[in-house]
Amino acid sequence: MTLALSNAALQMLHAWGENTRARSYVHRPTTAAGLQAVFALAQHTGLSIALRGAGQSYGDAALNSEQIVVCLAQMNRITHWSPANGVVELEPGVTLAQLWRHCIGDGWWPPVVSGTMFTSVGGCAAMNIHGKNNWQAGNFAQHILEFTAVLPAGNIVRCSATENSDLFHAIPGSFGMLGCITALRLQLKRIHTGLVSVSALAAPNLRTMLQLLDENKSSSDYVVGWIDAAAGGAGLGRGQVHAATYYAPPFAAAHAQSLQLQHQDLPARIFGVFPAHYAWLGLRLANNAPTLRLVNALKYLSARLQHGRTYLQSLAAFNFLLDYVPDWKRAYRPGGLVQHQSFIAKENALAAYQQLLQACQDARLLPTLAVLKRHKPDSQYAVSYCPDGYSLALDFSAHARTRHRLATLLAQLDQIVVASQGKFYFAKDSALHPAAARASLGAAALRNLTVLKQRCDPENLLQSNLSRRLLPELHAPE
Numbered sequence: 001m002t003l004a005l006s007n008a009a010l011q012m013l014h015a016w017g018e019n020t021r022a023r024s025y026v027h028r029p030t031t032a033a034g035l036q037a038v039f040a041l042a043q044h045t046g047l048s049i050a051l052r053g054a055g056q057s058y059g060d061a062a063l064n065s066e067q068i069v070v071c072l073a074q075m076n077r078i079t080h081w082s083p084a085n086g087v088v089e090l091e092p093g094v095t096l097a098q099l100w101r102h103c104i105g106d107g108w109w110p111p112v113v114s115g116t117m118f119t120s121v122g123g124c125a126a127m128n129i130h131g132k133n134n135w136q137a138g139n140f141a142q143h144i145l146e147f148t149a150v151l152p153a154g155n156i157v158r159c160s161a162t163e164n165s166d167l168f169h170a171i172p173g174s175f176g177m178l179g180c181i182t183a184l185r186l187q188l189k190r191i192h193t194g195l196v197s198v199s200a201l202a203a204p205n206l207r208t209m210l211q212l213l214d215e216n217k218s219s220s221d222y223v224v225g226w227i228d229a230a231a232g233g234a235g236l237g238r239g240q241v242h243a244a245t246y247y248a249p250p251f252a253a254a255h256a257q258s259l260q261l262q263h264q265d266l267p268a269r270i271f272g273v274f275p276a277h278y279a280w281l282g283l284r285l286a287n288n289a290p291t292l293r294l295v296n297a298l299k300y301l302s303a304r305l306q307h308g309r310t311y312l313q314s315l316a317a318f319n320f321l322l323d324y325v326p327d328w329k330r331a332y333r334p335g336g337l338v339q340h341q342s343f344i345a346k347e348n349a350l351a352a353y354q355q356l357l358q359a360c361q362d363a364r365l366l367p368t369l370a371v372l373k374r375h376k377p378d379s380q381y382a383v384s385y386c387p388d389g390y391s392l393a394l395d396f397s398a399h400a401r402t403r404h405r406l407a408t409l410l411a412q413l414d415q416i417v418v419a420s421q422g423k424f425y426f427a428k429d430s431a432l433h434p435a436a437a438r439a440s441l442g443a444a445a446l447r448n449l450t451v452l453k454q455r456c457d458p459e460n461l462l463q464s465n466l467s468r469r470l471l472p473e474l475h476a477p478e
Contacts, residue, residue, distance in 0.1 A: 003027070003041040013069060017058040018329060019336030019398045019430050022065040022465060024050070030074045032182045036154045038070050039461060048463035049152075051176035053123030054095055056116065058339050059430025060465035061127070061175055067463070072122050075182065078102055086188040087145065092122025092181050100316070105259055108188040109315055112140045115322040122181050127427035128173030128381060130391075132222040132244075132319070135374040141172035141381060143187050149179040152461040156182075170382035170452050175426045177449075177467055177474065178456040194258035195247035195312045196222065202300070202307040206237020206354055210346075210390065213374045216243035222318065225372035226303075228296040229394070232361055236354060239370075240303035244318055264316040266323055276326060283331035287397055292366050332368075335398035338406065338430055340413050343375060344422040345389040352420035353392050356413055360394065363409040365402060367394040382448055383441070385423040393428070407431065426466060437470035450474060 011026040025047070029035045042049050050064030052071045062069070076093035083106035090099065097117035099110055112131045114124065123129075124140045125147070131137065146160040149171055157179070159168040171178045199216070203209035209225050216223050220243040227239040249255060257263055270279050286295055322328065329337055344352045353372075360367055371393045378386040394413075396406055414436040417424070423440045424432055438446060453460075453474055460475050467474055 003037045005041070005045055005047075013052070013055070013063055015059050015063060015336070015430060016056050016329065017337035017339065017430060018333065019058075019338050020060050020063065020465075022060070022063040024064050024067055024069040026069050026071055028071045028074050032148075032150055032156060035070065035150050035180055035182060038068065039150065039152055039154050042068055042152075042461045043459060049461050050464035051122075051126065051180050051462070053092060053120030053126070054118055056114075056119045056123060057127070058337065058428045060469065061426055061429075062123075063465040064463065065465055070180065072120065072180070075122075076120075079183070083108070086190060087185060088188060089183065089185050090121060091183055092120060092125070094121050095119065096121065096124070100264075101261055103188055104191075104194055104264060104315075105261070107191055107259060109191045111137050111143045111187070111189040113319050115320065117316070117320045117323055121184060121186070123427075125172045125181055125184065126174070126176050127425075128378065128383070129427065130373070130375065130386060132224040132373060134386060135217050135223075135376045136221065137189075138376065139173070139378050139381070139386065141169075144172065145185040145187055147171070147181050147185070148183040149181045151179045152457040152459060166452075167456070169380055173378075173381045173383040173385075174449070174452070175383070175466065176464060177462050178452055179462075191246055191259075191315070192248040193246075193255040194260075194264055194315050195255060196244040196315060196318050197247045197310060198242055198244045198313050198318060199308070199310045200303065200306040201241040201243065202239075202303040203241055204238050205235055206357070207350060209237055209239055209241065209372060210350060212241040212243075213372065213390070214346075216241065217374055219243075219245070221245050223374055226299070227357070227370035227372055227392075228300045229357060229360060229367045229370040230293040230296045231300070232358075236357055238300055239372075240300070240306075242318075244313070247312060258314065264314050266316060266320065270324070276324065279325040280328050280330045283325065283328055284333075287331055287368060289364070289366055292368060332397050335400055335403065338396045338398045338410070339393055339428045340396070340410055340431070341391055341393040341425050341428045342413070342417040342422050343385050343387055343389065343391045343425065344417065344420050345387040347389075348420040348422070349390045352416055352422065353390070355416045356392060356394070359409065359412055359416065363405060363412075365396060365406055365409050367396055369393070369395040382445065382452060384445065385425050385440070387423065391425075426470070429466070429470075432470055434470055434472065446471070446473075
């Protein structure tokens, strides 16, 4: 198969957060051979290639200005499913929504999912995503049994714990810089119902919030915290923790219907009244400091009233909260959404996150959402970002009138994280600077990644706006 550059392939692509965009030559292969042909085109034309799954990265990880972007969305077949042991074989363009809907009726669930079901499994692997159960289930790649990838030279490699084991631990998480996964075998998790039992717990401050996450992780399958980022003083970091456990009652047959798709689909109406498709309009109206303070205060009051309450919730509803409001990113237009997510070891987390929250308040730039999670180390991978500690995700509106102040604040937040020996997550980043990125990776990891890059991609075909922005030395000639 021979390809040629065509103006018909030129397309404007946006980051999911709509805070940046780039025009690229977009190719959509449907087979590994088609992908090899795009790599051959890049070699012939001298252009670089960025890999794109479902386009869910908040920043510029899947953008490549005036170069080539390979969109894998059409490589989206589930090629084999075994209900007996929960092993599934699939292509990288399959979304988490396709996956769980295919398997849940047989009593299986993806062991690690993102906050939205519309990410692709190839993207989940490339970024080695985490979920609300990271301290227990680890990252997405820990559940990959085997994968096949095309390297930029065009050769196909099969990787597992025993075959090409170095690449098996290097390509996942390498943000598309070493090769393109074309097929995966995943081990799913056995479930007995499609429900989780959720406990809601109020936390009056950040110290208590962290304690609640730790106290509940040994008895729960998922733990996540929401923070009222507007609260200050003694209430700094107050919020609510949700601890959830896979529901497996003695008579699971009574809840067998919860495994059916109609019991998992998210509601089409908010509170049974307002069409979910238009709910982003309400979020947009609330996207200002006075309303955010009021909404957060009311939400925390509700958390106190619910403290200790336990209820059942579907797995889809608990895991994919971001999908309750379709296209919720529209609430951030025209400037878009910027997220700052930091990962900090438990011994440094309290002081660092107090500083981060206080810095936001001092700058008078309140996050529209603040979410806290618990993690365990992922040091077995070439690109590691999870410590034995926590992560804090802060969402900001990138209004034109506040963009300069926001950039200053984000740089300040980065310095706090670096001083706390923290790490960053490239799937969400759109504002990090090279020095902070290098500090996050560490000198040894950066050297190892550079060696792997030279081995897998000696012609430096795989690039993205993110990789050139954060790690330009990765693309420097030998």
